[in-house]
Amino acid sequence: xxxxxxxxxxxxxxxxxxxxxxxxxxxxxxxxxxxxxxxxxxxxxxxxxxxxxxxxxxxxxxxxxxxxxxxxxxxxxxxxxxxxxxxxxxxxxxxxxxxxxxxxxxxxxxxxxxxxxxxxxxxxxxxxxxxxxxxxxxxxxxxxxxxxxxxxxxxxxxxxxxxxxxxxxxxxxxxxxxxxxxxxxxxxxxxxxxxxxxxxxxxxxxxxxxxxxxxxxxxxxxxxxxxxxxxxxxxxxxxxxxxxxxxxxxxxxxxxxxxxxxxxxxxxxxxxxxxxxxxxxxxxxxxxxxxxxxxxxxxxxxxxxxxxxxxx
Numbered sequence: 258x259x260x261x262x263x264x265x266x267x268x269x270x271x272x273x274x275x276x277x278x279x280x281x282x283x284x285x286x287x288x289x290x291x292x293x294x295x296x297x298x299x300x301x302x303x304x305x306x307x308x309x310x311x312x313x314x315x316x317x318x319x320x321x322x323x324x325x326x327x328x329x330x331x332x333x334x335x336x337x338x339x340x341x342x343x344x345x346x347x348x349x350x351x352x353x354x355x356x357x358x359x360x361x362x363x364x365x366x367x368x369x370x371x372x373x374x375x376x377x378x379x380x381x382x383x384x385x386x387x388x389x390x391x392x393x394x395x396x397x398x399x400x401x402x403x404x405x406x407x408x409x410x411x412x413x414x415x416x417x418x419x420x421x422x423x424x425x426x427x428x429x430x431x432x433x434x435x436x437x438x439x440x441x442x443x444x445x446x447x448x449x450x451x452x453x454x455x456x457x458x459x460x461x462x463x464x465x466x467x468x469x470x471x472x473x474x475x476x477x478x479x480x481x482x483x484x485x486x487x488x489x490x491x492x493x494x495x496x497x498x499x500x501x502x503x504x505x506x507x508x509x510x511x512x513x514x515x516x517x518x519x520x521x522x523x524x525x526x527x528x529x530x531x532x533x534x535x536x537x538x539x540x541x542x543x544x545x546x547x548x549x550x551x552x553x554x555x556x557x558x559x560x561x562x563x564x565x566x567x568x569x
Contacts, residue, residue, distance in 0.1 A: 261285045263558050264352045264362035266340050266504065269296020270544045271534025272368030273323040274551035275558075276332035279366075282559050286332045287360060289352070291339040295320020296370050297535075298544055300392045302420045307544050316394070319544070343367075343504055348529065348565060363565070364529045364558040367505050367517065368551060371498035371535040371542075376408065380464030380471075381494075388471025388491050389464060393417035400425045400491050406474055407431065408461055409495035415439040415447050417495055422452040429487055431456040433479055459485065464492055500536045512538055523554030531558050 263279045265272045268290035279286040288294075298304060301316030310319075328334060339355040343365055352360045373391040375381060381389055390396040393407075397420055405425045407418040410432035416439075418430045430447065435457045437444050447453055459476040462484075466472050474492055476485045500516045509525040509532075510518040516538035523531045533550035535542050 258351070258359045258361050260361045261287050262362070262562055263287075263364050263366065263555070264289065264350065264360055265366045265368055266343070266352075267296065267368035267370055267501075267534070267536075268294035268324065268334055268336075269368060269370045269534055269547060270298060270320075270323060271370070271547040271551035271554075272296070272366070273320075273327050274548040275366050275368060275533060275555040276327040276334070276551075277323075277330060278552050278555035279559060280327060280330040280332040282555075283331075284559060284562065287362075288327070288332055288334040289338045289340045289354065290334060290336050293336055294324040294334055296547075300394045302394050302416070304544060340504060343508065343530075345508070345527070350529065363562050364531065365505075366523070366551075366554045366558055367502070367525075367530070367532040367536055368534045368547075368554075369501040369504065369536050370547075371500045373494065374497045374499050376461055376464075376494055376496065378461055378463055380466060384464055384466050384471045384492075387469065388466060390491065390493050391495070393420050393493050396491070396493075397421050397424050402426050403490040404488070405429070405491035405493060406456070406487055406489055407493045407495060409497075410434060410437045410439065411495065411497070412439045412443055414495035415443045417493060418453055419443075419446055419450060421493065422450055425452065425491075428453050429456050429489065430454070431459055431461060431474075431476060433460045434458060456485070456487070458482075461492075498535065498542075500538075502532075502536050505530060505532070514538065521553075522557045523550060524557055529558075529561055 262284035265288045298316035305313040342353040344351045401424045404427045406429035463475040517532040531554040533554040534547040
């Protein structure tokens with residue numbers, strides 16, 4: 258079993274920043290990422306509010322730069338490494354992957370982020386990957402000169418709707434209310450785009466298809482108006498996220514929504530176990546806040562390891 262100082266689960270902005278701070282302090286650091294590094298930002302076409310990039314930066318490029326910077330200081334980033342268990346072992350933790358690898362870590366930082374919330378309507382599961390998507394950046398180019406809809410009303414939904422206008426001939430933006438939750442500047446861009454058509458006060462109740470591809474979505478009015486059937490080729494869902502906290506749920510406290518409870522420095526209720534980023538509750542879910550939480554968690558993990566050495 259390989260012994261390391263800090264195991265970081267998740268390679269989004271929080272995990273990569275934690276890896277940067279930990280490895281720069283000469284702690285042996287391994288980051289476990291079930292997919293590719295970068296987290297949710299790699300699916301974002303453009304990040305315009307991260308300091309240091311006055312002209313914006315693509316999410317994929319920002320994720321790549323964060324990864325390279327952490328690796329530059331010695332962090333080991335294991336991609337496609339799915340952690341299936343974190344188990345206490347005296348003062349340490351055993352981290353097990355789906356491939357059967359085991360690591361003994363002095364501290365663990367959970368930075369698994371959050372995953373997109375599903376609609377739970379008929380047709381959603383059946384047509385996932387065949388017209389139903391949660392990533393416009395990944396799949397938008399497949400809908401050139403076609404009609405799609407975006408479900409949601411926050412920043413992510415509106416930004417992705419705007420991105421889809423680069424390819425689709427029409428983008429229906431479906432929102433359950435009669436006003437968007439997105440920030441004002443993003444709304445203004447949306448309303449100025451002739452390709453975007455608003456579907457106010459409606460919710461999807463069924464995604465329809467021909468057995469192989471999506472052909473439409475049935476919308477119910479929240480104000481008692483008749484149902485509407487939109488004929489289209491793709492459905493993109495951006496209705497929120499829920500925390501990926503299952504790994505440490507048995508070890509520490511979660512709130513009612515499943516977010517990991519932490520103090521202001523990222524400590525959980527279990528000594529040596531920390532959390533950062535979107536797996537913790539925060540009103541402002543931004544790249545910069547996730548990175549800041551990752552830095553705090555790494556700093557506290559390093560202090561914890563040092564305190565153990567001093568107490569021997």
